[in-house]
Amino acid sequence: QVQLVETGGGLVQAGDSLRLSCAASGGTFSRYAAGWFRQAPGKEREFVAVVSWVRANTYYSDSVKGRFTISRDNAGNTVYLQMNNLNPEDTALYYCAVDSSSRTILNGSAAFWGQGTQVTVSS
Numbered sequence: 001q002v003q004l005v006e007t008g009g010g011l012v013q014a015g016d017s018l019r020l021s022c023a024a025s026g027g028t029f030s031r032y033a034a035g036w037f038r039q040a041p042g043k044e045r046e047f048v049a050v051v052s053w054v055r056a057n058t059y060y061s062d063s064v065k066g067r068f069t070i071s072r073d074n075a076g077n078t079v080y081l082q083m084n085n086l087n088p089e090d091t092a093l094y095y096c097a098v099d100s101s102s103r104t105i106l107n108g109s110a111a112f113w114g115q116g117t118q119v120t121v122s123s
Helices: 102-106
Strands: 003-007 010-013 018-025 033-039 044-052 057-060 068-073 078-083 092-099 118-123
Touching: 003 092, 018 033, 018 092, 018 102, 018 118, 033 068, 033 078, 033 102, 044 068, 044 078, 044 102, 057 068, 102 118
Parallel strands: 010 118
Antiparallel strands: 003 018, 018 078, 033 044, 033 092, 044 057, 068 078, 092 118
8 A cells, every 4th residue: 555645735826836746655666657637626637747667757748748847756755746837727636646557647547646735826
């Protein structure tokens, strides 16, 4: 069983940056793909980014490509999401998730989930 705890959310203005962190415990983090999802009020949860466990390959949704960067620190059991040039459409509850397959995460699912951290971007 893997436990995930997200931190780093907050209230920022459009154009600002935030870095989200997700600390993992209870499993061999280095053998999991790790990803971020988000869910805005009244909308379905959507995939944001994933980093594979084998070569740390990264994939992004079109809506964040070029602005967000996902990275991982296996020694520290942590995955990060650097978010730059935020806009109000990025406002959502951001979830960290891990799975043995990055493809599973790309398809919108995962074995383990965090509780989420709120990001609010004002215009």
